[in-house]
Amino acid sequence: MVNSKISIGDKQYVVDLSPVGIKLENVFKDIYFGGIIKYEVENKHLIARLTAQVSPAYSIGEVIITFEYRDKMYQAKSVDFHPYK
DSSP: OOEEEEEETTEEEEEEOGGGTOOGGGSOSSOBOSSSEEEEEETTEEEEEEEEEEETTEEEEEEEEEEEEETTEEEEEEEEEEEOO
């Protein structure tokens, strides 16, 4: 069984890669963030969506960071992980 694990604060997420059929030699040692980042504005908050890649061709979900403007700068208000189904 091949699992990917993400920890954000006190929350832990485990995604089983076995049903996908990814070969172990193609799975990154660590989850990679930064290859795909999407930005949007919603309800006056800046939102960044970072794809969680576990191999060159497979992503398990996205980390969503919601920023708010506070003390003359954008600061993270919340960080969540949403696994793909």
